[in-house]
Amino acid sequence: MAEASTQHDDNNETKSRRDFLLLIPLALFASMAATIAAAAFRYLRPTRIFGEAVWTDIGPLSQFTGARPIMRSLETERAAGWANMVEEHFVFVLPDKNYQVLSAACPHEGCNVIWRDEDRNFFCPCHDSSFAADGSRLSGPARRGLDPLPSQTENGTLKVKYQSFVNNTSERVVRG
Amino acid sequence: MAEEVDRKGAAVWLARSTAFDEVLRVLVDEPTEGFSAWARTTAGIVAMLLALQFVTGALLSFYYLPSTEGAHTTVAYIEKVASAGYWFRSLHHYGSQLLTLFLVLHLAQKFWRRAYARKPVAWIATVLLLAFVMASGATGYSLPWDASAFFSTRIGEGMASGLPLLGETARRWLLGGTEISPLTLVRLFALHVLVVPFIILLVVIARLFIFREISGEEMRRAWVRNQFVRNATSASVVFFALALFATRIHAPLGPPATELLPGYLPRPGAQFLWLFQLLKYLPGRLALAAAAILLLIIFMTLIALPFLSLASLREITGRPRRLIGRAVFATMLALFFTLTALAYIGDLRDPRVREQLAHQRADEQAFLNEPFEPLRMGVTEEQDAASGRHGDAASASGNFNGSGNSNSQTSSVSSSTPPAAYTKNCSSCHGSRGQGFFPYPKLTGVSAKPNRTVEDLIAIMNNPEAYGLKPPMKSFAGKLSDTEAREIAEWVETLKKPQSGRR
Numbered sequence: 001m002a003e004a005s006t007q008h009d010d011n012n013e014t015k016s017r018r019d020f021l022l023l024i025p026l027a028l029f030a031s032m033a034a035t036i037a038a039a040a041f042r043y044l045r046p047t048r049i050f051g052e053a054v055w056t057d058i059g060p061l062s063q064f065t066g067a068r069p070i071m072r073s074l075e076t077e078r079a080a081g082w083a084n085m086v087e088e089h090f091v092f093v094l095p096d097k098n099y100q101v102l103s104a105a106c107p108h109e110g111c112n113v114i115w116r117d118e119d120r121n122f123f124c125p126c127h128d129s130s131f132a133a134d135g136s137r138l139s140g141p142a143r144r145g146l147d148p149l150p151s152q153t154e155n156g157t158l159k160v161k162y163q164s165f166v167n168n169t170s171e172r173v174v175r176g
Numbered sequence: 177m178a179e180e181v182d183r184k185g186a187a188v189w190l191a192r193s194t195a196f197d198e199v200l201r202v203l204v205d206e207p208t209e210g211f212s213a214w215a216r217t218t219a220g221i222v223a224m225l226l227a228l229q230f231v232t233g234a235l236l237s238f239y240y241l242p243s244t245e246g247a248h249t250t251v252a253y254i255e256k257v258a259s260a261g262y263w264f265r266s267l268h269h270y271g272s273q274l275l276t277l278f279l280v281l282h283l284a285q286k287f288w289r290r291a292y293a294r295k296p297v298a299w300i301a302t303v304l305l306l307a308f309v310m311a312s313g314a315t316g317y318s319l320p321w322d323a324s325a326f327f328s329t330r331i332g333e334g335m336a337s338g339l340p341l342l343g344e345t346a347r348r349w350l351l352g353g354t355e356i357s358p359l360t361l362v363r364l365f366a367l368h369v370l371v372v373p374f375i376i377l378l379v380v381i382a383r384l385f386i387f388r389e390i391s392g393e394e395m396r397r398a399w400v401r402n403q404f405v406r407n408a409t410s411a412s413v414v415f416f417a418l419a420l421f422a423t424r425i426h427a428p429l430g431p432p433a434t435e436l437l438p439g440y441l442p443r444p445g446a447q448f449l450w451l452f453q454l455l456k457y458l459p460g461r462l463a464l465a466a467a468a469i470l471l472l473i474i475f476m477t478l479i480a481l482p483f484l485s486l487a488s489l490r491e492i493t494g495r496p497r498r499l500i501g502r503a504v505f506a507t508m509l510a511l512f513f514t515l516t517a518l519a520y521i522g523d524l525r526d527p528r529v530r531e532q533l534a535h536q537r538a539d540e541q542a543f544l545n546e547p548f549e550p551l552r553m554g555v556t557e558e559q560d561a562a563s564g565r566h567g568d569a570a571s572a573s574g575n576f577n578g579s580g581n582s583n584s585q586t587s588s589v590s591s592s593t594p595p596a597a598y599t600k601n602c603s604s605c606h607g608s609r610g611q612g613f614f615p616y617p618k619l620t621g622v623s624a625k626p627n628r629t630v631e632d633l634i635a636i637m638n639n640p641e642a643y644g645l646k647p648p649m650k651s652f653a654g655k656l657s658d659t660e661a662r663e664i665a666e667w668v669e670t671l672k673k674p675q676s677g678r679r
Contacts, residue, residue: 022190022401025408032224032415039260040235082239082246082253084550 049085051078055152055159064095064158069115069122069133071104076162089162091149092122094134101151101160102135108142110167122146143170199384200400205291207399212289213406218282220407221414222305225275226376228415229312232268233369240319242365244358247321248432249551255429256548262426263419269427269445271418272313276447278414279306280512283478287505294389296482301383303478308376313447315368321361322430323536327442329356329364331464338465339472430536431543434618438644441532443523450515453522474508594667597660601652610671620671633665634658 090104111126122131129140254261292299317328352359610619
């Protein structure tokens with residue numbers, strides 16, 4: 001080979017020098033890649049999606065009468081990177097339970113439960129969990145009753161602090 | 177292969193298991209030493225910058241949203257919030273300008289030693305790379321959808337329409353319609369991130385792996401490897417210089433295109449300044465057509481160069497032809513750099529231009545210092561317009577009149593309804609609730625700007641030109657009663673800019 005003949009006189013010293021030379025570009029590429037990778041790691045790191053739980057008006061107390069749970073909707077806003085997510089949630093007010101407010105999210109997989117007046121229970125259309133009129137668990141795969149939300153009355157208006165809970169646990173764990 | 181047997185580790189593996197040595201041999205031309213060997217490392221720098229554009233481009237696409245509503249906000253997020261986001265943007269922005277520069281230098285260097293005659297495919301590949309890198313730059317400038325992006329799109333539109341014969345067709349195909357619209361941005365996005373990079377990759381692959389031109393004599397392996405080390409060294413010097421530069425200098429990002437102010441002076445990126453300067457010397461309507469044709473001619477000539485210097489042709493014309501060629505190419509290069517310099521000098525010398533540009537830079541800086549404003553997502557149009565945004569609970573238990581104030585801390589539009597005179601006269605451009613209607617400016621937040629009190633707003637409606645507003649904003653003097661004008665002005669005054677989220 002042409003190369004082999006021209007290199008014939010090379011002693012060990014120049015050979016090792018050439019091998020060393022080849023390490024230079026490798027080291028340079030590695031340092032460029034590492035610079036980019038370190039910044040890219042910080043840049044791509046998942047963002048924390050957060051929103052403060054705030055007191056939300058859900059209506060004057062005078063609206064909440066009778067023996068049936070009354071459904072209301074409210075919106076929350078959470079920051080997710082460049083977006084502010086506006087999400088609608090449903091709650092049930094129990095007029096005969098001292099205006100207790102329950103989240104409509106089923107503690108099993110998070111579907112919204114409905115109130116079935118003929119059976120006087122809450123029913124989840126997704127996996128058939130059912131809950132008593134006070135929210136306690138009756139049957140189905142859910143592992144706990146409906147989640148109560150902090151609520152208070154101010155100047156005759158019912159306010160609620162909306163929270164989401166971790167699905168499928170027997171203890172209530174606030175998410176976020 | 178005695179040499180390889182003596183080698184160890186990575187060197188043996190590279191030589192035996194990859195086409196590494198082969199690719200290096202295809203890449204390099206005749207062996208040289210000293211300055212001319214270093215001059216040829218423009219190749220390594222171009223390769224590094226090309227790779228950098230792919231990497232930073234991919235990273236930017238992780239947050240970018242190609243829509244006229246979202247583009248500017250998401251770029252502002254990268255610029256202001258995302259960690260190291262501004263650095264990647266700056267690398268991508270200035271990297272593309274450097275890439276163009278080094279491709280031109282690379283071509284010049286190849287031209288000077290007549291490499292186009294020895295390795296025509298490599299030459300054509302480089303010319304194609306330059307053309308598509310410039311196309312990538314042209315489409316990329318539109319993506320942030322700020323004021324300068326809007327003008328960049330306008331210039332692209334003009335140049336497409338300047339193409340001979342197919343002008344109007346090219347313009348519509350580029351815009352995706354008869355006018356600039358939300359479709360245009362998505363189209364430019366697709367060209368910038370998928371079509372053009374794909375073509376660039378094809379050119380690179382063809383150059384490295386398909387056309388195997390090995391010039392003249394068998395090259396010494398040692399020299400090829402030394403040249404590789406030189407390339408890597410040059411590339412890393414340029415990389416770290418750019419990386420440091422990008423930590424200090426942000427890529428420009430102005431206020432959104434919808435807040436375009438009259439008198440705005442668009443300035444293209446550095447790689448297009450020569451073209452921009454050239455347009456100043458050409459008469460009005462011809463200018464864009466001439467620029468489009470000129471670009472075509474330049475690239476056609478460059479691609480044709482290897483075929484023009486075939487041996488048979490050279491025999492006819494002899495040596496002076498080569499000198500003429502060099503002179504033409506050198507003139508082109510000189511023009512390119514002179515026009516670029518003239519563009520900078522021209523801006524510096526005219527005091528009014530200097531003032532306006534300084535003003536625009538101040539606006540950009542002010543925008544960068546403003547807190548980031550997130551996009552509001554997930555709320556429907558009707559809910560937003562109904563001010564309180566009360567969700568109409570589809571509840572079995574009757575109507576829901578509760579306060580819809582919910583817990584949101586932001587209100588992107590005013591909570592009061594606009595006066596009838598506004599809806600009748602203003603809403604077709606400024607939106608039903610002052611939110612603006614592309615490309616007309618929004619009115620939300622104008623009260624925070626200087627010279628926009630209620631009295632000012634009334635005066636603007638009567639005589640917009642006195643406030644420096646240009647058509648299509650027209651005077652409403654005589655068309656609005658004083659009461660109506662005052663009602664509108666007072667209502668516009670209440671339109672607050674959306675407050676920033678919790679950041």
